[in-house]
Amino acid sequence: xxSISGYLSCAAATALLVTVPGSAQKTTGPKAQYSMDVSTxxxxxxxxxxxxxLGGMFGxxxxxxxxxxxxxxxxxxxxQPEKADHFFQPSxxxxxxxPLIGDAPGKPSKPDRDYDPRGxxxxxxRLLMFWGCYTKAPKGQPFIIDFAKMPTAQMxxxxxxxxxxxxxxxxxxxxxxxxxxxxxxxxxxxxxxxLRGEHRVASAYTPEIKFxxxxxxxxxxxxxPSEQLGAILLKWSSVPTATGYVAWAMGGMxxxxxxxxxxxxxxxxxxxxxxxxxxxxxxxxxxxxxxxxVMPPTQTTCSIPAEAKAAAGGxxxxxxxxxxxxxxxxxxxxxxxxKAVWNIDWTAKxxxxxxxxxxxxxxxxxxxxxxxxxxxxxxxxxxxxxxIPIPGSSC
Numbered sequence: 283x284x285s286i287s288g289y290l291s292c293a294a295a296t297a298l299l300v301t302v303p304g305s306a307q308k309t310t311g312p313k314a315q316y317s318m319d320v321s322t323x324x325x326x327x328x329x330x331x332x333x334x335x336l337g338g339m340f341g342x343x344x345x346x347x348x349x350x351x352x353x354x355x356x357x358x359x360x361x362q363p364e365k366a367d368h369f370f371q372p373s374x375x376x377x378x379x380x381p382l383i384g385d386a387p388g389k390p391s392k393p394d395r396d397y398d399p400r401g402x403x404x405x406x407x408r409l410l411m412f413w414g415c416y417t418k419a420p421k422g423q424p425f426i427i428d429f430a431k432m433p434t435a436q437m438x439x440x441x442x443x444x445x446x447x448x449x450x451x452x453x454x455x456x457x458x459x460x461x462x463x464x465x466x467x468x469x470x471x472x473x474x475x476x477l478r479g480e481h482r483v484a485s486a487y488t489p490e491i492k493f494x495x496x497x498x499x500x501x502x503x504x505x506x507p508s509e510q511l512g513a514i515l516l517k518w519s520s521v522p523t524a525t526g527y528v529a530w531a532m533g534g535m536x537x538x539x540x541x542x543x544x545x546x547x548x549x550x551x552x553x554x555x556x557x558x559x560x561x562x563x564x565x566x567x568x569x570x571x572x573x574x575x576v577m578p579p580t581q582t583t584c585s586i587p588a589e590a591k592a593a594a595g596g597x598x599x600x601x602x603x604x605x606x607x608x609x610x611x612x613x614x615x616x617x618x619x620x621k622a623v624w625n626i627d628w629t630a631k632x633x634x635x636x637x638x639x640x641x642x643x644x645x646x647x648x649x650x651x652x653x654x655x656x657x658x659x660x661x662x663x664x665x666x667x668x669x670i671p672i673p674g675s676s677c
Contacts, residue, residue, distance in 0.1 A: 311626035314488035318632040321348040324502040325638040345502040352461040359487035364460040366485030375475035382460035407541030415584035417513040489627045493611040500636040512588035524604040526567040526576040528558025533594025545594040550575040597643035606634030
């Protein structure tokens with residue numbers, strides 16, 4: 283078994299390759315790619331947003347860990363579905379290993395050739411967009427899209443074919459891949475577990491992958507919403523390893539006979555910037571901080587404008603990401619000779635993030651729910667715009 287320092291050299295080599303674009307060194311591979319997405323989740327819990335079926339995975343409230351693993355090969359596996367095993371240290375509290383399993387082979391779904399988007403009923407309602415950390419919305423906000431006043435658009439006749447093409451691209455991306463959680467295994471780690479140390483991934487269709495993780499689950503991101511001058515003030519505890527923060531929220535109200543108003547807000551300075559809802563590498567976080575679309579790690583407050591709060595009827599459901607470090611590995615190490623071909627067997631990426639969900643207009647319940655573990659009657663969710671139930675609300 284190789285030492286941790288050997289894997290650090292691999293990580294440094296990979297980082298060098300990434301930071302020097304346009305390098306003249308030729309490469310082949312990788313034959314396999316591995317990813318670990320490591321999340322700490324807190325607040326109202328993703329179970330409230332996604333429905334009771336996932337409540338056991340994420341919990342109704344408090345803090346929880348979420349680990350997602352994926353192994354992809356450049357060549358098909360000799361066995362179907364694809365299978366692999368990720369071996370952990372005892373401190374991970376996941377047993378000796380967890381199984382990664384691919385999709386079972388099956389017939390492709392039949393395209394719906396009768397689907398014609400041009401025959402869709404014209405939507406009603408409005409979309410109100412707010413952006414930036416302001417107590418009062420600046421001039422030009424909100425940006426309003428009134429669906430009822432939009433001219434009748436001629437939907438492209440080839441849209442069904444385009445949609446099928448997107449589906450095919452997604453299937454190709456997941457070809458020769460196995461992941462965890464899956465239908466056979468998916469129990470997430472509990473608080474107090476650790477991912478630091480040696481990891482090994484073994485399968486019959488990829489080279490053996492070994493790397494050592496130096497970082498660990500990020501600290502919980504605790505967001506506390508409160509009212510201030512008619513706006514919603516978000517305060518959060520600083521996460522030690524965070525590289526930057528992004529927040530967003532949504533809500534809405536019904537308008538009699540006119541459809542609903544859907545209100546959306548983001549902390550980004552750009553109206554059309556959807557950055558931050560997924561994962562961001564540290565280098566991209568720095569670029570977006572400079573563009574004021576990601577909040578710096580020193581920032582711990584942000585306001586949702588009073589106008590956004592009023593348009594949503596005082597109640598909004600929100601989420602926030604604290605982006606963390608990223609570790610990259612590869613084998614074999616990059617050759618010192620720039621003229622030598624780098625034949626890469628495998629690469630591995632470990633990403634860290636801390637996320638929180640919150641609800642405004644609910645007092646002390648807005649930042650967390652169910653943390654005392656006491657059983658409670660399941661409330662009926664309030665209906666938002668277009669009759670859609672608002673996650674985590676009760677009426």
